[in-house]
Amino acid sequence: MLEPDLIIWILVGLISFNFLVGILIDRLNLSYSKKPFPKEIEGIYTKEDQEKARAYLRERTNFSNLISTISTLIFLALLISGFFGFWDQQLSLLGLQGIWLSLGFIASLFLISDLIQTPIQWYSVFVIEEKYGFNTSSLKTFFFDKIKGYLLGLVIGFPILYLLFILIEKMNQGFWWPFWIAITLFMIFMQFFYTTLIVPIFNKLSPVTNEDLLEKINELSNKVSFPITNVLMIDGSKRSTKANAFFSGFGKKKKVVLYDTLLNQLNINEISAVFAHEIGHYKRKHILQGMALSIFQTGLTLFLLSTLLYSENLSVSLGAERWVVHLNLIAIGILISPLGSILGFFGNMVSRKNEYEADAFARSFGYGEDLIGGLKKLTIKNLSNPNPHPFYVAWNYSHPTLAQRINSIRKE
Numbered sequence: 001m002l003e004p005d006l007i008i009w010i011l012v013g014l015i016s017f018n019f020l021v022g023i024l025i026d027r028l029n030l031s032y033s034k035k036p037f038p039k040e041i042e043g044i045y046t047k048e049d050q051e052k053a054r055a056y057l058r059e060r061t062n063f064s065n066l067i068s069t070i071s072t073l074i075f076l077a078l079l080i081s082g083f084f085g086f087w088d089q090q091l092s093l094l095g096l097q098g099i100w101l102s103l104g105f106i107a108s109l110f111l112i113s114d115l116i117q118t119p120i121q122w123y124s125v126f127v128i129e130e131k132y133g134f135n136t137s138s139l140k141t142f143f144f145d146k147i148k149g150y151l152l153g154l155v156i157g158f159p160i161l162y163l164l165f166i167l168i169e170k171m172n173q174g175f176w177w178p179f180w181i182a183i184t185l186f187m188i189f190m191q192f193f194y195t196t197l198i199v200p201i202f203n204k205l206s207p208v209t210n211e212d213l214l215e216k217i218n219e220l221s222n223k224v225s226f227p228i229t230n231v232l233m234i235d236g237s238k239r240s241t242k243a244n245a246f247f248s249g250f251g252k253k254k255k256v257v258l259y260d261t262l263l264n265q266l267n268i269n270e271i272s273a274v275f276a277h278e279i280g281h282y283k284r285k286h287i288l289q290g291m292a293l294s295i296f297q298t299g300l301t302l303f304l305l306s307t308l309l310y311s312e313n314l315s316v317s318l319g320a321e322r323w324v325v326h327l328n329l330i331a332i333g334i335l336i337s338p339l340g341s342i343l344g345f346f347g348n349m350v351s352r353k354n355e356y357e358a359d360a361f362a363r364s365f366g367y368g369e370d371l372i373g374g375l376k377k378l379t380i381k382n383l384s385n386p387n388p389h390p391f392y393v394a395w396n397y398s399h400p401t402l403a404q405r406i407n408s409i410r411k412e
């Protein structure tokens with residue numbers, strides 16, 4: 001294993017590199033937004049709205065770049081100064097040891113970073129989103145979301161971490177595969193029960209009652225031979241005017257959830273087109289594929305974690321005098337971050353290909369133009385940037401751009 005002095009500079013190098021690439025791509029994207037739009041989306045915005053959309057992009061990009069500059073500098077300072085080793089020592093002086101020391105260490109860092117992030121989140125919701133007319137959230141909702149998030153973290157995150165540390169203690173390097181199995185089971189469970197267990201904590205779900213829409217959906221579901229029994233509406237308007245829709249579950253547990261904001265913004269044909277697109281994802285097995293991909297990614301990450309976890313030099317590089325499991329988790333998290341970026345890059349590539357396939361599915365049932373109409377409306381309502389830089393798309397986008405999608409739906 002490498003010397004601690006070298007390790008710390010590798011960590012600093014990786015963090016700086018990640019940060020610089022992120023900023024560079026953001027800046028490229030921002031200056032690209034001044035270019036004329038491709039012909040597919042010419043005239044989508046009025047001149048006034050186009051200026052507004054650009055200002056919105058500029059404001060969000062600048063704010064997020066500022067925050068990431070400050071937080072990267074703080075993190076680098078903590079890393080180089082050996083703060084993490086120092087913090088571990090303070091907690092063990094308080095009497096924490098073993099698994100409880102690890103849990104206390106992670107929980108305390110999480111709390112500190114969340115306390116710092118809260119005013120940042122507040123600013124982006126109540127200042128930026130508010131300024132552009134998207135925010136419908138109240139301080140009360142914001143505050144209760146925080147509390148619920150903490151409780152959820154305690155109920156879900158705590159047992160998962162506890163299991164991880166128990167397995168590390170009992171099985172040494174072999175911990176990774178039983179933990180992998182446990183995480184996989186948890187992910188499958190969540191796929192089934194997310195809408196039933198998690199969504200209602202934050203939102204109200206109610207059955208869709210619009211007769212015309214239900215009739216259309218029925219017609220569509222017969223046409224594509226795909227039974228849809230559970231169509232729900234969620235009160236997304238509680239927080240934002242932005243619209244969305246999602247599917248969850250497998251087999252008989254399948255549910256379609258539409259934001260009330262989507263129901264307000266699109267007409268019935270456009271909503272049916274969105275449905276057809278979502279059904280396309282199921283029919284082409286994209287949901288299963290995505291699941292398989294994340295199970296594989298988790299396994300690979302855990303395996304790599306197990307090969308590096310017992311290196312004492314990693315802990316020493318973070319300021320400890322002995323091997324400390326939770327310090328190694330931080331160091332390894334940074335060391336394997338390039339792998340995450342690469343997997344994320346390919347994951348986005350696969351996802352964009354799947355979006356084209358789902359669009360083609362909708363088109364094959366005659367929903368092509370309605371889908372385009374719906375996508376255009378959502379772009380305008382959300383003041384989305386319709387012309388992102390190609391690098392930005394390659395790096396960050398799980399969906400193709402609006403122009404690319406229109407082009408592919410209308411092709412031939």
Ligand SMILES: [Zn+2]
Nearest residue numbers: 277281355358
């Ligand atoms: Zn899709």
